[in-house]
Every structure is written in structure tokens, then in C-alpha cells.
Amino acid sequence: MGDDFVVTLHAGLPAQMGKAEPEPTGKGRHAAPDFPGNERQEEIVRIATGKGWVTSGEVVKKLGIVKDTAVRDLNDLIDMGLLRKEGTGRGTRYFPTGEGKRFSSDSRPNIGLKSDDK
Numbered sequence: 001m002g003d004d005f006v007v008t009l010h011a012g013l014p015a016q017m018g019k020a021e022p023e024p025t026g027k028g029r030h031a032a033p034d035f036p037g038n039e040r041q042e043e044i045v046r047i048a049t050g051k052g053w054v055t056s057g058e059v060v061k062k063l064g065i066v067k068d069t070a071v072r073d074l075n076d077l078i079d080m081g082l083l084r085k086e087g088t089g090r091g092t093r094y095f096p097t098g099e100g101k102r103f104s105s106d107s108r109p110n111i112g113l114k115s116d117d118k
Contacts, residue, residue, distance in 0.1 A: 036080050038064070041073050045082050045096060053093040 036041050040063060047062060048054040059070040074094050077083040083094045 037073075037076060041077055041082075044070075044073055044077060044094075048083060048094055049096045053095045055073075055093055 008104070037045075042056055043063060044054065044059055047058065047104045052085050056067060056074060059074065060067050063070070065073075074083060074085075077094070078085055080099075084097055086093050086095060
């Protein structure tokens, strides 16, 4: 009887198990109102614009998504005219077309200024 032990399994959402909810894609940012895609796709355009290009592997790592989702989002962004694809296989890179800049929700030049300083 001294060798008995109890295993308790929990099922459910992380919040139900006392863990915090996962952070929304894009570090809590919301897609610009006129952005044609979702928040995750807007974050991909932001990454590609900041670096000059992005790979599907980087998207997987930075956004914590599976490769199929990353590739589907990248292809959707190509169809929207926001990215262009160069290369094949492991050498594939996705470059911003520049169209994504007009949708940026981060272009807030007056942040930190008082209303009378604008």
C-alpha cells in the first residue's frame, strides 16, 4: 500500500488551470481598420517591412503558429498585393511591396505629446 500514488489529469483551457491566457497574435495589437487581412497577417507585413524580407520559418517562430498556417497567410498576403515571393524551397523569401505601409496602425507621430504641443 505504501507504493500507491495518485495521478490527477486536468482538461480544459489554460485559464481554467490557473494559467494566464495566451497573448493575442501581434502582441496585443489590433489590425488597422482598413487592413485587408487579419491581425496575424498584419504582423507578418510589419515583420517583413522592418527587416526587408521574411521567411515562413521566421513567421512560425515569431508568431508561434504551424508552418501550414504561415504559408497560407504568406500566400494570402501575396494575393492581396502586400508581399512578393522570391525563391523556392528553403531559400524562399517574402518581400514587402510597400502597400502595407498605408495600413500601419503604428504610425502615431503625436504619441506622448500634450494636446497643446501638437
